[in-house]
Amino acid sequence: MARDTSDTTPIESRRELVAWFEQGIKTDGILLLGTEHEKFPFYTADHSPVPYAGRNGHGGIMALLEGMQAVTGWETIVDGDALIGLFDPDGGGAISLEPGGQFELSGAPLENVHQTRDELSAHLAHARTVAERHGIAFLGLGMSPLWSLAQTPVMPKSRYKIMTAYMPKVGTRGLDMMYRTSTVQVNLDFTSEADMVKKLRVSLALQPLTTALFANSPFTEGHLNGRLSERSEIWRDTDNNRAGMLPFAFEEGFGFEQYVHYALQVPMYFVKRGDVYHDVAGADFRDLMEGRLQALPGERAMVSDWANHLSTIFPEVRLKRYLEMRGADMGSSQHILAMAGFYAGLLYDQGALDAAWDLVRLWSADERQKLRDDVPRLGLDARINNHTLRDIGREALKLARAGLTRRARHDTDGRDETQYIDLLDERVATGRTAAQDLIHKFNGEWKQSVEPVFDHARL
Template sequence: MSNPGEADATAITQTSQLAAWFAAGCKPASEFRIGTEHESFGFTLNGQHPPRYEGGIRELLDMIGADEGLTPILDRGNPIGLTGQNFSISLEPGGQFELSGGIVASLHETKAEIDAHIARIHRVAPKLGLGFAPLGFHPTGTRADFDWMPKGRYAIMRAYMPRVGTRGFDMMLRTCTVQANLDFASEADMVRKMRVGYALQPLATALFANGPFREGKPDGMLSNRAYTWLDTDNARSGIPRAVFEDGFGFERYADYLLDVPMYFVYRDGRYIDVSGRSFRDFMAGRLAGFEGQTPTIGDFADHATTAFPDVRLKRFIETRGADTGNPAMLLAQPAFWAGLFYDDAALEAACELIRDIDYDTLITLRNEVPRAGLDIKLGKGTLRDLGRDAVAIAAEGLRARAQFNAAGEDERIYLAPLQAITEGEPTQAEYWLGRYLGAWHGDVSRIFAEAAL
């Protein structure tokens, strides 16, 4: 989750400024870039327990910061992340370790930064008796097993979550994701990409499913992370209907955000709890505790980070529907979306591919995919058939980008895991279930060593 955002103190006097804030993200295709964020669970090498903040995560941040000369991110004096040149490391509420990678031109650079992050973990974490495993849902831990990270916004969310859903604490403590951040050229380009992104999120959830265990045993799910999101906070998550309605654009998305309940206002280094209240009231000078005050663009930018739809619009587009996974899958996720989004012919083909998936069908897919995965019936085939077509389109898009590594390979190499899955190979979740029923003899704890980065 994001750290406090931009410090733009421009007063908001009319809603058109909000649409303009999004529009400022438009850039020519020649300047399109790729950003990848991914999370992993820490575990103690002795016992495979979630690490504590003191005596574990805090020391890890200190050691990495000192080792690499990184700048600590502080919250009330507590280190809660690190910033480097073109990347940052942050903490999710339960201590999940997140790399927010650089803004890069090609997936080959993404691979290099993932390799560097894994090397970083190998260099430092074992000295503290820690390892890290990229899994979509924690396979053994209960909610009580986790230490809450000392981040102000998390304290507000922790108090608010039980009021709006039954699985909010699971989302905060026991899930990990990988997401791609991608650019748009215009409002029309944004609309096409948002619609393709939303329509294919259930497919992405199925392809990247990597969370089949809950508290030490299978529970019938392939993605417990996706299942968790079905009852976390539906006022700020899921699939907004407005995206598929006529007239959708920057202004309509801003209007959607104004109806997402607030969490906080950030002032003077403090998160002030306004959870459940309205940004519309804030704009009208009626927000309790801030009567007569005018919000800033920075306030709105922060508020935009507290909406958690399956695809999120900022000044770029975040695709958020996938479980985190092994290094090959961490690369496959941005490869899939860059292939679909960053070539005009591929994007047009993707628009045609989703043409007959209406909103109600999409909601049904989203509800069923955590359990059924790629076997869900869709039209005359299954979600796996849709996946085969979508991955083929993405491959053509990456071929057209013609971005080569030192060995002369283009970015299509990063789609190999998805091509195998759509041709019938097991997903990560299915693979782990096979290990549980076979070589592990029912001992889920063995996943930590095998999944470790």
Template sequence: MAEASPLADQVVTERRQLVEYLESGCKPPDQWRIGTEHEKFVFRLADHRPVPYEGPDGIGAFLCGLTEYGWEPVREHGNTIALKRDGAAITLEPAGQLELSGAPLHDLHQSCREVNEHLREVREVAGELGVGLIGLGFQPTATREEMPWMPKARYDIMHRYMPQVGTLGLDMMTRSCGVQVNLDFSSEADMIRKFRVSLALQPIATALFANSPFTDGKPNGFLSYRAHVWTDTDNDRSGIPAFVFDDDMGFERYTEYALDVPMYFIVRDGELIDCSGQSFRDFLDGRLPAMPGAQPTLADWEDHLTTLFPEVRIKRFMEQRGTDSGPWGRLCALPALWVGLLYDERALDAAAQLTRDWTAAEIDQLRRDVAREGLRATFRGRTVQAIAQEVLAFARGGLERRDCRDGNGRDESHFLEEPEAIAASGVTPAEQLLRDYEGRWGRNIAPLFDEYCY
């Protein structure tokens, strides 16, 4: 059975309640927090194959092993599908990818400590089971048919629905891994400005962290195949929502957008009811085909918002969603980029000035270009590499001005050193993988698992 939400008893009788749900996320700057999420593939060390849920070395056993560290299991129909501890969660993605959804923390030093504690725990459990974990944007060897499916009702519904709305949705579900950071806003105006800057610069982040050049055991012609997959997953709910740049953008306009995105499911009495393709507007009017006469609750709205997949998403906070998963040392760099840009007024002003007249169509084309070309892509006569260096300079200044220091006196800007080195070289992580594949690996992809295993 699905876990009940505390909002399940709050019936929605008018659209204004949906807008107010988003508005309730506004917080003063001293309450802004950082939440980092990162996914990784689990594979058997013996043969590098994906790991199913069942079995003594399966994902179910992995989650059970993590309960020894104080994680509390969340179960559905008797299967452990997630873990919770101290405001954080470990969640199960469709093909067994494990995701840490980090707790909302004050600074990047805390976030990085959380990441490293998680690494210690999962490595210990993985070692006992004979499995490994790796951070890549796309599964490099297994075919779609070879990927296992986890026993989670939400994914059963999506599995049936995805082929109706795009050609790559099942690849997104089973063979992709990403990193994202969740950040706060103080007001509607602050949300709008951050949303526009974030959407505009998402392709720059995609290029900097591009890390998925292999499919089915060989190069796929892309640097971020994960980013390419999102261009034909389900365009009703993904991509660059152009209305964000319109004059009427706000919580109400985002609500209207969300109402037009087809539903996946609702939860009643702990069970998921398939509503795929149906309208939340009809639900609001008591005309949901799956449950005629039923009225939505705020928990239904909360669930529905999690099924929207634009490159930047808002709930009661803002999610930056555009980057591939990567090596452990790079996981703190992505939140550093966005915290530096969005949590400092001077940096945000500079980024807003840089992107002030970028159009949604241009940004959408750029996200497609960087999937293939990475930092070599061009935008208005400039290389993405040059833009990335400028944006990283904004972010470094923002982090230096935040002046949050660790026990050794370092501020948060050191977390940008790796993406700064990538931007300076113009060589994305994916291109380095391709060089190794063509060179010292002798066109054999197996060393990838050995060298990049966490």
């Protein structure tokens, strides 16, 4: 997340929480997409992680942000005295830090994947130029392949301090999730409540396929971890009150009201007042609405509290004023664009969306959950209803390709957006994920060392 919201409008009823989501409905029919990606900075000299203040005379994360600010002219985001991010005041995106120093671009809402490509290209060019001055490069994997938790830096962000204290109370892998994983996600619009429901259901059902197609985290602390997506496995025991496959979203009558009901049951992390983050971890948002929070007696909920609370809920697909696809490991630039292309084709063409719903609508909650549980280890070989995810992937990619063809968004060379999912067609054709390619190299030419991955997966 780039920065926390600061809307001080009071919330006086549950209906206003529902209305907050309704304001995301795109009544003009103009559907945009945004991508977010995280990457691990490392020192090229020894493949060590990059602390906030730097090390041994080399600049660190703060220096990267200062350099990017000089290049982009974006405005700064601070937490106390610490520079923790940048944002474009004209709505062109933001740069933020994840807890372990993962460097994130939250892209602007754009009209097509060609624009996403241009945005990504410009961002990486700027980031490389700035990073090279400090002997730093960026790694595109779903989990840091070498560093222990103890070796991983800690960023000076107040909300992360609160989360770090709370995570071990609710799961065994929360700190791994915060400090040692990186993801790429694509965010998409909806045109009505019914459109949101169908898109959420389709994308939830297909997040295990997303995890398989983009699996790219087979290493932990220098060794194979036994999975293709350790990042996805970590989420299985991070905090199950705020993560998972949302089975209630498939129940009759689901809509904004039911998602509000769910979100109100998720414990809070913090309340932000001015520049201060108040630790209320485990508290109930409904108590804040009624002015009953023990940590902040008499303080009542504002719109910013609701938006910030929703940003601390982590299901496989997250509803805000748009839908966030959260099932993919981080990877190469090609990988990032494939994620955007796949979901633009599948969800932004009505024919593709309807056919995708037909593909998944008979799956039960137990079947969807088993698929999600199996996929970190089995990838495209995971099965549902006697079909492998490789089989499902072939069908879903046909639908996405047809959807992108009908969208007919062309670049300056006259090519449509189907070019971006060629990578995924290759993966289902061969049955091999990026993670399996890494495992093959590790056991072969890399002679069971992860050190070469810092060059192989360098962005």
